[in-house]
Amino acid sequence: MKEYVIIGGGAAGVSCVEGIRSRDPEGKITLVSAEPVSNYGRPLISYYLEGKTGLDRMSWRGADFYERMRVDALHGVRAERLDPEARRVTLSGGAELPYDALCVCAGSDPFSPRFEGIETVEKRFSFTTLADALALEQAVDGDTRVLIVGAGFIGLKCAEGLRDRAKSVTVCDLAPRAMSASLDGDSSPILERHLEKCGIRLMLGNTVTRFDGGTALMQSGDTVGFDVLVIAIGVRPNTSLVSDAGGAVGRGITVNEKMETSLPRVWAAGDCTESRELTTGETGVLAILPNASMQGRCAGTNMAGGDAVFDKGIRMNSIGFFGLHIMSAGSCTDPVFTQVTETGCKKLFARDGVLTGFILMGDVSRAGIYTSLIRERTPLDTIDFDAVCREPSLLPFGRAYRAKKLGGAV
Amino acid sequence: MKRVYVNEQWCLGCHLCEYNCAFANSGERDMVKALKGRAIRPRIRVEGDGEITYAVSCRHCREPLCVRSCISGALSAENGTVRIDHDKCVGCLTCVLVCPYGAVQPGPDGAAMKCELCLANACGEPACAAGCPNRAIVYEEREEETA
Numbered sequence: 001m002k003e004y005v006i007i008g009g010g011a012a013g014v015s016c017v018e019g020i021r022s023r024d025p026e027g028k029i030t031l032v033s034a035e036p037v038s039n040y041g042r043p044l045i046s047y048y049l050e051g052k053t054g055l056d057r058m059s060w061r062g063a064d065f066y067e068r069m070r071v072d073a074l075h076g077v078r079a080e081r082l083d084p085e086a087r088r089v090t091l092s093g094g095a096e097l098p099y100d101a102l103c104v105c106a107g108s109d110p111f112s113p114r115f116e117g118i119e120t121v122e123k124r125f126s127f128t129t130l131a132d133a134l135a136l137e138q139a140v141d142g143d144t145r146v147l148i149v150g151a152g153f154i155g156l157k158c159a160e161g162l163r164d165r166a167k168s169v170t171v172c173d174l175a176p177r178a179m180s181a182s183l184d185g186d187s188s189p190i191l192e193r194h195l196e197k198c199g200i201r202l203m204l205g206n207t208v209t210r211f212d213g214g215t216a217l218m219q220s221g222d223t224v225g226f227d228v229l230v231i232a233i234g235v236r237p238n239t240s241l242v243s244d245a246g247g248a249v250g251r252g253i254t255v256n257e258k259m260e261t262s263l264p265r266v267w268a269a270g271d272c273t274e275s276r277e278l279t280t281g282e283t284g285v286l287a288i289l290p291n292a293s294m295q296g297r298c299a300g301t302n303m304a305g306g307d308a309v310f311d312k313g314i315r316m317n318s319i320g321f322f323g324l325h326i327m328s329a330g331s332c333t334d335p336v337f338t339q340v341t342e343t344g345c346k347k348l349f350a351r352d353g354v355l356t357g358f359i360l361m362g363d364v365s366r367a368g369i370y371t372s373l374i375r376e377r378t379p380l381d382t383i384d385f386d387a388v389c390r391e392p393s394l395l396p397f398g399r400a401y402r403a404k405k406l407g408g409a410v
Numbered sequence: 411m412k413r414v415y416v417n418e419q420w421c422l423g424c425h426l427c428e429y430n431c432a433f434a435n436s437g438e439r440d441m442v443k444a445l446k447g448r449a450i451r452p453r454i455r456v457e458g459d460g461e462i463t464y465a466v467s468c469r470h471c472r473e474p475l476c477v478r479s480c481i482s483g484a485l486s487a488e489n490g491t492v493r494i495d496h497d498k499c500v501g502c503l504t505c506v507l508v509c510p511y512g513a514v515q516p517g518p519d520g521a522a523m524k525c526e527l528c529l530a531n532a533c534g535e536p537a538c539a540a541g542c543p544n545r546a547i548v549y550e551e552r553e554e555e556t557a
């Protein structure tokens with residue numbers, strides 16, 4: 001009987017279990033999770049604070065998942081060291097786990113540059129785990145002024161989650177625009193106006209130079225008084241298990257399209273890895289849940305002797321703030337269609353005859369038709385692209401495509 | 411496994427499937443009460459232009475991107491049917507972002523909504539197919555090529 005070990009119980013680790021079990025109902029699976037709870041939808045933590053979900057509904061694959069999948073799940077335990085020669089993982093507490101196939105699904109940890117005076121701030125938090133959300137829930141009430149450093153999607157989701165709980169929420173970022181990693185100069189102002197209308201105070205192109213207890217001294221010379229600080233600047237892939245064992249890592253753990261690392265019998269998946277992004281061909285960390293889930297499943301399938309490939313990784317995100325839906329996908333460099341209004345926008349990007357990216361705000365209906373064009377690298381001269389630009393539908397794809405997709409099994 | 415298949419050449423563009431879908435999923439027992447004077451929200455949509463029409467609804471993909479991508483775990487696939495747990499869905503619409511057919515849509519309260527083959531409502535089998543006057547939508551077992 002084969003022995004599998006999975007490190008991490010996020011979307012990648014859980015999907016790795018599903019991948020293994022799709023081929024091997026017998027093998028012994030042990031999953032090690034540093035967090036005291038695993039198998040929950042990590043992006044749900046802001047919805048929890050907002051009251052849109054509850055602890056009883058946050059399990060990603062159901063509370064009985066490990067039992068159903070016959071997984072021995074060890075919670076609150078860290079994998080400390082990996083010995084690829086002896087095929088053994090050493091756990092916190094000293095126990096050792098042997099393996100025939102190992103998958104590192106260790107995700108990422110929040111990181112922050114060192115701020116002067118940060119140690120004088122009494123109540124400071126990150127926002128990446130359920131424990132963070134539960135701690136914030138305790139720390140914030142109707143008198144609390146919250147300062148969030150970082151206007152990426154994690155910082156802004158935190159702001160949304162806390163608005164109705166706190167007295168005030170201020171978000172600052174060194175970047176001059178909100179969500180600058182996925183939005184452009186046409187689209188982010190729409191989001192910024194919307195957030196401010198919804199009561200979030202933004203300080204963009206501005207960051208904290210020094211903290212002094214409950215006061216942040218800003219680059220602009222302003223001071224911001226706060227009671228609770230959330231640092232949401234970024235996350236860094238957890239690569240050390242593999243790099244310490246001599247495996248190849250860049251910004252993330254290096255994997256090929258089968259999710260194999262450079263170490264024998266060691267796979268990796270999710271936020272801890274870096275892989276080839278489809279639209280640019282460049283290697284990067286794709287820290288989004290769909291990527292973690294598909295990579296995890298691919299790794300698990302292969303660990304159990306399968307022959308799966310995942311080579312369609314793209315950046316994409318669907319996110320909403322106070323009712324405004326925002327979707328972005330791929331790389332947004334060469335616009336071919338632009339429609340911008342006060343409250344919404346639609347931009348499509350194409351290069352070398354294929355769709356490479358889009359940004360949608362407001363009307364996001366049927367956006368998956370665009371995502372599919374990117375993923376499948378559909379040559380745009382084989383469809384009525386002008387019609388698709390105006391409105392995503394299957395009509396411009398032609399009868400043969402529809403006969404195959406709607407008249408067949410997909 | 412039984413599936414919904416669309417025969418485009420037989421579609422009359424009558425939109426009856428949309429009404430039958432909205433009725434089957436309304437929870438009402440009377441069609442007039444369920445639909446009259448209301449904006450209907452069917453999970454199947456007839457689209458096309460003046461000449462071509464066809465119905466689009468969830469294909470219940472064998473490798474469902476929506477299930478893999480769902481951040482809340484609300485979407486699941488069981489025995490070939492892709493279902494959505496309304497209480498778990500937080501309305502992020504990642505499923506809308508990834509569905510290649512544009513077959514998932516936001517529902518009236520913001521949660522995502524899609525075809526569940528009427529297996530859980532009073533109809534018991536897809537109402538769109540059952541009521542299609544020209545067999546442009548059928549629900550049947552066919553020999554499937556393996557993926």
Ligand SMILES: Cc1cc2nc3c(=O)[nH]c(=O)nc-3n(C[C@H](O)[C@H](O)[C@H](O)COP(=O)(O)OP(=O)(O)OC[C@H]3O[C@@H](n4cnc5c(N)ncnc54)[C@H](O)[C@@H]3O)c2cc1C
Pocket residue numbers: 007008009010011012013032033034035038042043044045046077078079080105106107108127128129153154157238241269270271272287288289290292317318319481502
């Ligand atoms: C607030 C927030 C909102 C988000 N919103 C979205 C969104 O809307 N859409 C989207 O696509 N993505 C979103 N994401 C990103 C998404 O959550 C991640 O991409 C996804 O969770 C990655 O899954 P993973 O399994 O690779 O890693 P993780 O979910 O991070 O899981 C890794 C697990 O491994 C554990 N671990 C690490 N090292 C060890 C060790 N040595 N031993 C044992 N266990 C270890 C960690 O404790 C953790 O539990 C969001 C993230 C956050 C924080």
